Amino acid sequence: TGMSMIALGGVGKGKSTLVKSLVCRLVQAGRRGLVMTDKKGEWVPVAHYLSGDVISVGHGSGTRINPLDAGNRPRTNAEGQPLTDGEWADMVRERRLALMNAICVVTEGRDLTSAESNALSYALDRAVVRAEAEGRAVIIPDLLTEVLSPEPEQLERESRARAFEQLADTLERLVEGDLKGLFDGPSTVEFNPWAPITVFNTRSFANSSDKVKKISYACIQTWAEAAVTTDEYGQRIVVYEEGMEALNDAGSLQRMMTQV
Helix, strand or coil: CCCCCCCCCCCCCHHHHHHHHHHHHHHHHHEEEEEECCCCCCCCCHHHHCCEEECCCCCCCCCCCCCCCCCCCCCCCCCCCCCHHHHHHHHHHHHHHHHHHHHHHHCCCCCCCCHHHHHHHHHHHHHHHHHHCCCCCCCCCHHHHHHHHHHHHHCCCCCHHHHHHHHHHHHHHHHHHHCCCCCCCCCCCCCCCCCCCCECHHHCCCCCCHHHHHHHHHHHHHHHHHHHCCCCCCCCCECCCCHHHHCCCHHHHHHHHHHH
């Protein structure tokens, strides 16, 4: 009953042509398309052909995406009942935690300890409260601020204190490191859920390290998924180009499974 599929095959066997043809025909039949990571820029002509949108991400693009944006709120829950404020808050929190956990797992190359998971959850909740009190969306620097200055009782245990230190090192890479300016502030672009197809052009990451690619793709995908978690914009086919990079990474795969 699943709606997912994987296209496998050797180099030059026509995988990309097959998927592009399938997507074009489905879009022309009334569906909408979403290409999460166009790593070679080959989906850009497809988007233009279908009168869709292209969002270029990476240094030099001038685009910044806030992966912690709440996204579009569905009208109903999984049971078809009106979605309550509490259910919506839980959905957004789960998505944000899944992303930040995936980023930490990719960066550290290991699962988070219990202390680190608890510290991450604590910092996210406090960052959201502060951002909402200021009438704006929470951003990753807010999370870093909370990690760097937790309440004194959070540091009473040595394991928790070490957890905050480790998280700080991880988050600083997003704010001050090689990803600075890409995912560390309010979004400078909006996702148009009514576009026939939206393509995220990630060609600029071609020469980046594997960690930078995985973190960037996770941020982009989470932001886009948050915009299409509702079916109010029609049926949509979502493409993860060269998705094996996500399937062979535990953190990335867990994040993707959370969104299904």
